[in-house]
Amino acid sequence: MGKFIGHLYPGLYLFYYGLYQATVVFKAMTVYDSLLYPSWPPRNKGIWARLWKISYGGLLKIVIGSILTVYVVFCLDDMMVLMDKKNALRFMYPKEWQHLTMFILLTLNGCVDVMSKNLLPRRCVLLEKCTLVLTFYVLLLLLMSHVQNSTGIELQTHCLLILVVFLLMLVLTIELWTPDTFHLLLIETFLFLMMGSWLIQVGFILYKPVTGYPWQDDDISDIMFITTFFCWHVMINASCLLGIYGISSLWYRHYCPSLKLMASKEAPHHKGSLYKLLQGVEQSEKEDQALLLSKSSS
Template sequence: MANFKGHALPGTFFLIGGLWWAVKYSLYYATRKNRNLGCLASKAVLRRLEIFEGSVMLSFSLIGMLAEQFVPDGPQLRLYDYGSHKWDHLMNWQHATMYLFFGLAGATSLAVHLTDIAPQALDRMLLGIALFIEGRHCSYKVLSMLPNAVSAFSHGTPTISVGFLFLYHLHGRDMLDVHVHQLLLYATFGGALTTFLEIFHRGNILLELLRATLATLQGTWFWQIGFVLYPPAGMAEWNLSDHNNMTFITMCYCWHFCFSLFAIAGVYGIVSWVVRSRLKRTPTMEMGLLKTMEREQESEDEL
């Protein structure tokens, strides 16, 4: 991730994932309200969507792990350099570990929906853990890197973010570098908390769409971090020590959040409109036949 492409890759993954969740859960909600949609609302179709999602998540995670390991300046699966007696490319290993837990979440989703062994809520639990691992635990250590840390402590306004891997990930970095990663953690922690709530409130459309929104926010913000820290050739570099840039980037984060909200709302509106349009075009007799076929299909699924 120590370059523009390294931030664009997870950003693309999260952006695709957020929009996919918006489509899937909007479709779930619309079909639950309109059971006359026949095969579109059958349990078999919904299970296939879950299997597809788990397969894609596992594939994306494997791509991310391989990219972190086998880029030209990557560790090539070497954790310790015995020649220099130092750990080798720990940042790449951190990012690969992040991808590893998302891969575990994808594999768990496949196990839940392909077998009857794993409890259904296990996929949400592993996804929540993956989002938690993505973050970093940072209480007073990150503030100590900022120029106004002493002032913040004296006024009793420490900031606490939740996570694991980025505890030392930002140590010694510039002020704006730390700030853009701190902003990312709000979306990460929010996604983890929302996913953990889904363990106990599965099927809640508000929680599902909120998770989709925060995933989309993570995706666009990863791209923004890439442009700020590693601007492509021909673009002006950011002054990482300018306080005005911190003010602007905070406002920019709010714009990203607003875009994510409108994007998910737009997807929900389009899916709902498509479902209603199909429902209106379906004749009454055909709707009755589809409902009978749906019951037969669900009976086969239960067997």
């Protein structure tokens, strides 16, 4: 992965995943739908109904993670070896093994998503969230050790990437207790966009500079402009989210008004346990009042 393609492909995947999640979040916000249990559009029963409910996000994680894993294994000339037996049993390719660990975690996270949404009798959102949080905890640990021998431009770019991963890890951890919160999911979506776009930018900075001249580690202006470019990514991704929200709001309010009606009808189904609890409390209060009235009359 220590090449241009190794930064480009994961960055593209994370960026497009952020765009997809932005459309899902803004759709739920516009039609007042649930984020964890979205209302399904009317479909015929049979194979089409089952295909509609497949966890395509989980399948995409499995496919992308498997492809990147194979790429890391075969990108080296002498294949992936753990130790060099000829030179005092020294470990070989430490960064490549860290990349391999990251992509295996992505594949396992996709397997958990598919299992939770399509194989278990009932979806376990907590299992999906815990797996995702664990993935980013491990990713943060790997990135912290990934920059041990880095200096100058490479160190600055990866430190900013570590900042995004750290913030994303915090947001995902908070979501374990409040998984259906729009504000947290919106921040999570923005951080996924930042992680993807900045990873692409790192590939261009380190391996294919747009100007054709390599960045200089001993030039302080080059290092300062790294942070400036990162701030530009913040503004661009924020503007991208605003644009997606505007387009989604216009589309679902003017061209798909039936989705809003369907979501409002299915809201009691998603919150049925809460309604039952409130009904139980109300019933117990009525019984207590009746008992007090009977005592006072006697």
